[in-house]
Each structure stands twice: as structure tokens, then as C-alpha cells.
Amino acid sequence: MSNKKPLSIIKIGGNIIDNPNELSQFLVDFSNIEGNKILVHGGGKSATKMAQSIGLTPQMIDGRRITDKPMLDVVVMIYAGEINKNIVAQLQANETNAMGFSGADGNLIQSTKRNHPTIDYGFVGDVQKVNTTLLEVLISNGIVPVFCAITHDKKGQLLNTNADTIASELAIALSDFFEVTLNYCFEKAGVLKNVEDENSVIQQINSDLYSKLKDEGAIHSGMIPKLDNCFNSLSKGVQKIKIGHHSMLQNKQALHTTITL
Numbered sequence: 001m002s003n004k005k006p007l008s009i010i011k012i013g014g015n016i017i018d019n020p021n022e023l024s025q026f027l028v029d030f031s032n033i034e035g036n037k038i039l040v041h042g043g044g045k046s047a048t049k050m051a052q053s054i055g056l057t058p059q060m061i062d063g064r065r066i067t068d069k070p071m072l073d074v075v076v077m078i079y080a081g082e083i084n085k086n087i088v089a090q091l092q093a094n095e096t097n098a099m100g101f102s103g104a105d106g107n108l109i110q111s112t113k114r115n116h117p118t119i120d121y122g123f124v125g126d127v128q129k130v131n132t133t134l135l136e137v138l139i140s141n142g143i144v145p146v147f148c149a150i151t152h153d154k155k156g157q158l159l160n161t162n163a164d165t166i167a168s169e170l171a172i173a174l175s176d177f178f179e180v181t182l183n184y185c186f187e188k189a190g191v192l193k194n195v196e197d198e199n200s201v202i203q204q205i206n207s208d209l210y211s212k213l214k215d216e217g218a219i220h221s222g223m224i225p226k227l228d229n230c231f232n233s234l235s236k237g238v239q240k241i242k243i244g245h246h247s248m249l250q251n252k253q254a255l256h257t258t259i260t261l
């Protein structure tokens with residue numbers, strides 16, 4: 001038996017954030033989780049809307065946003081500003097002592113600008129290092145860290161980083177110190193056999209079943225990087241990973257998908 005303390009890392013995505021009722025219900029469920037916890041939020045949908053409203057044309061490749069300078073300005077304002085600060089304020093209203101962070105704050109998450117042989121992703125970061133020392137101090141003092149999808153390169157440059165990947169990299173780095181459960185919450189009940197049918201939740205998925213369903217086209221778009229992150233985290237020491245609707249956080253009977261290697 002491990003004597004590490006449990007830590008829940010919860011990630012929420014754009015569809016929950018974009019729906020004020022759903023978001024406030026989620027934040028109540030999140031506040032009711034006992035023990036050590038971290039929240040990671042995306043917000044891709046809000047950033048896309050804002051970018052379009054000022055005449056930019058959003059572009060995603062393999063679940064990653066092409067981020068030129070004007071788009072970087074938008075995502076910093078939306079993720080590190082509007083969304084992060086509103087979530088922290090709502091958590092404070094729920095008596096949860098949250099603190100909002102980008103990766104630059106306290107050098108919590110350092111990344112390097114993505115260097116792809118054929119695609120110029122622009123200001124997109126791949127995580128290199130997590131400041132686990134500072135995170136441990138914060139968590140052990142009862143602070144609930146709330147991360148947005150912005151990191152930095154330690155040379156003064158902010159970088160846009162997929163929020164699923166941030167959750168996964170935090171989980172990997174912190175599993176040396178905690179017994180980590182990683183929960184990906186989104187608008188559906190789990191990974192579905194048929195994306196149109198909420199009753200087709202796959203209760204357990206391993207890498208073989210994932211490859212098969214991906215080849216058949218049953219798993220596609222944003223679910224691909226999410227599951228790639230899950231298998232990467234499990235192979236690097238994260239103890240437990242679940243994907244599902246946020247009702248699974250409070251109701252242990254709620255259907256969801258557990259990821260296994």
C-alpha cells in the first residue's frame with residue numbers, strides 16, 4: 001500500500017465553460033470534493049468565438065490551435081484573464097480557497113515552443129517542467145490551484161498549451177508525491193461507442209480497444225488527443241484516470257469511462 005496522500009486533478013473543457021449554468025453546477029460539485037485537488041480549465045470554444053468576433057480565423061490541427069501573435073493575445077485574455085478569474089471568484093463564493101495560475105506564475109509550468117518539421121503552430125508550448133515544490137507547498141496549505149491553458153518558456157514568452165495536456169503533465173509530475181486520480185469532465189457521459197448515443201458509454205477502454213475504435217472512426221476529433229494524453233499519463237505513473245460528465249465527481253454510480261493500459 002502506498003502512503004502517498006490522494007490528489008484529484010480535474011480538467012474541464014470548453015463546452016462546460018461556455019454554459020454558465022453547467023459551469024456553476026460543476027463548480028459546486030468540484031467544491032464538494034474532499035481532500036487535495038487541482039482544477040485545470042480549457043476554454044477553446046470561448047476563444048474561438050472571441051477570435052471570430054474580431055475578424056481572426058481560428059485554425060486547429062490535431063486538436064491544437066495554430067496560435068499567431070493576434071491569436072495569442074486573444075487566448076491570454078480569455079484563458080488567463082476572463083475565464084480563470086471568474087472561476088476563482090465562483091470557487092471563493094463556494095468557500096473553496098482557489099488561486100488562479102498560468103504556467104508563468106511561480107514558474108509553475110515551463111514549456112518550449114513547439115518545433116514541428118512541417119507545421120508552424122506559432123506560439124504553442126509543449127510542457128517541459130512542473131514546479132512540484134511550489135505546488136506541494138500550496139496544496140499542503142489548503143490552497144486549490146486553478147490552472148489555465150497558458151504556459152511560458154522562461155525567456156519571457158507566453159505559450160498556448162492544450163488544457164488536456166496540462167492536466168496530464170501535472171498528473172505525471174505530481175504522482176511522485178501523491179496518489180493521483182485524473183478526471184476529464186466534459187459534456188458527455190464518457191467515451192461513447194456511438195458519439196450520437198449517450199447510452200453507449202464504454203465503461204473501460206485500453207489501448208487496443210482505442211486503436212480499433214479510432215481506426216473505425218468511432219473515436220475522432222478532440223477525443224483523440226484526450227485519450228493519447230490518458231495513455232501517456234498511465235504509462236508514467238498516474239494511478240487512475242476517468243472520462244465522463246462532471247456528475248461522476250459526486251455520484252459514484254454515474255456512468256463513466258475508466259482508462260487502462
Ligand SMILES: Nc1ncnc2c1ncn2[C@@H]1O[C@H](COP(=O)(O)OP(=O)(O)O)[C@@H](O)[C@H]1O
Pocket residue numbers: 012013014015016042044185186187188190191192193194195218219220221222223226
Ligand atoms: N467516441 C467518442 N465519445 C465521446 N466523444 C467523442 C468521441 N469521439 C469524438 N468525440 C468528441 O470529442 C469531444 C471532446 O473533446 P474536446 O472537444 O477536446 O473536449 P473538451 O470539452 O474536454 O475540450 C466531444 O465533444 C465529442 O464531440
Ligand SMILES: CC(=O)N[C@@H](CCC(=O)OP(=O)(O)O)C(=O)O
Pocket residue numbers: 012013014015041042043044045047063064065075124125149160161162163164
Ligand atoms: C494549443 C491549444 O490547442 N490550446 C488550446 C487551449 C485551450 C483548451 O485546450 O481548451 P479546451 O479544453 O476547451 O479544448 C486552445 O487554444 O484551444
